[in-house]
Amino acid sequence: MADVVLISGSPRADSNTEFLLNVCKEELEAAELTAKILSLRGNPIQSCIACGQCAKLGKCSLQDGLNEILPDIREADGFIIGAPVYFGTARGDVMNLLQRVAMVARVNGNWLSRKVGGPVVVARRGGHSATLQEMLMMFFISDMIVPGSSYWNIAFGHAAGTVADDAEGIATMRKFAQNTAYLILQMRK
Ligand SMILES: Cc1cc2nc3c(=O)[nH]c(=O)nc-3n(C[C@H](O)[C@H](O)[C@H](O)COP(=O)(O)O)c2cc1C
Numbered sequence: 146m147a148d149v150v151l152i153s154g155s156p157r158a159d160s161n162t163e164f165l166l167n168v169c170k171e172e173l174e175a176a177e178l179t180a181k182i183l184s185l186r187g188n189p190i191q192s193c194i195a196c197g198q199c200a201k202l203g204k205c206s207l208q209d210g211l212n213e214i215l216p217d218i219r220e221a222d223g224f225i226i227g228a229p230v231y232f233g234t235a236r237g238d239v240m241n242l243l244q245r246v247a248m249v250a251r252v253n254g255n256w257l258s259r260k261v262g263g264p265v266v267v268a269r270r271g272g273h274s275a276t277l278q279e280m281l282m283m284f285f286i287s288d289m290i291v292p293g294s295s296y297w298n299i300a301f302g303h304a305a306g307t308v309a310d311d312a313e314g315i316a317t318m319r320k321f322a323q324n325t326a327y328l329i330l331q332m333r334k
Contacts, residue, residue, distance in 0.1 A: 146216070147181035148329065149173050149223030149262070154185050154239035161267040161308035162227040165300055168315055169225055169265070169322035176326035178223070183214055190238040193245050200252040205245055218246060222329045223262045224289070225322075230268030230276045243283040250287060257287040261328045265298040265318060267308050273299035292324035 151169060155162040166182050173180040188210045198206035205211050218224055226243065228235040250257040264280035266273050277297055284291050298321050300314025308314060 146220040148178040148221060149180045149225065149325065150214075150217045150221040151180060151182045151225040152185065152214070152227070152242065153182060154226060154228040154236050154242070156186050156236075156238075157229075157305050158186065159305045160186070160229070161300070161302040161305065162229055162265075164302075164306060164308050165265050165267060165314070165318050166225065166227050168318045169325075172319050172322035173223070173326050176323065176330065178326050178329060181217060181221075183217065185238050185242070190241040190245070192237075192241045193248055199249040203249075203253050205249055207245075211242065211245055215246065215249060219250075219256050222260060222332070223325050224257070224260050225262040225265065225325065226280065227265040227267070228276060228280060230266060230272040233272035233275055235264075235266070235276045235280055240279070243280060247283045247287050255288060257289055259288060259290060259332070261290045261292065261325050261332070263289075263291040263298060263321070263325075265300070265321070267300045267302050267314075269301070269303035273297070290328060292321065292328055294318075294321035294324060 170180040228239040296317040302308030
């Protein structure tokens with residue numbers, strides 16, 4: 146278990162999303178929090194089937210690996226998730242995960258409440274803002290606390306790893322992670 150769980154929603158190796166999450170992890174660890182990055186690479190996440198079983202089971206009825214990471218999210222004080230933009234929206238598996246985590250948490254005492262964090266987004270050229278807003282919907286309805294940064298949590302990159310060239314994007318992620326750590330530590334006082 147870690148203080149902050151970070152989930153990469155990219156299917157690619159050495160992805161831009163994971164690069165950004167590593168930047169966040171560096172800042173969280175600099176603030177002496179523990180941080181764990183999980184990846185959806187090779188682990189497709191299905192959409193919610195509206196079976197309602199999560200209220201009885203305390204977890205999801207689907208057997209695709211989501212239940213294995215729910216305890217990590219539940220125990221953490223912070224939750225950050227990164228997505229590549231696909232046709233102007235978040236990659237589908239990312240939204241599948243957010244919707245299912247939110248539903249399981251919501252019908253089981255809303256255990257996402259007051260966790261600190263938010264989404265980060267990467268794309269070649271466009272669709273960042275809509276994607277960020279789409280992902281934020283789950284955070285806000287789940288009573289979570291989303292800190293700001295020096296810019297919105299977006300970065301530019303296309304080929305794997307090229308987001309490293311986006312200095313402003315990286316600085317934005319650093320500040321966001323610093324603020325996430327700051328809030329978590331303040332709330333523990
Ligand atoms: C199916 C698909 C759709 C994409 N749609 C967009 C898009 O709408 N806007 C954009 O700027 N980039 C788009 N891209 C490019 C990716 O967002 C970009 O390569 C990103 O850096 C991938 O992140 P990753 O390395 O974390 O997977 C798309 C890529 C794929 C595979």
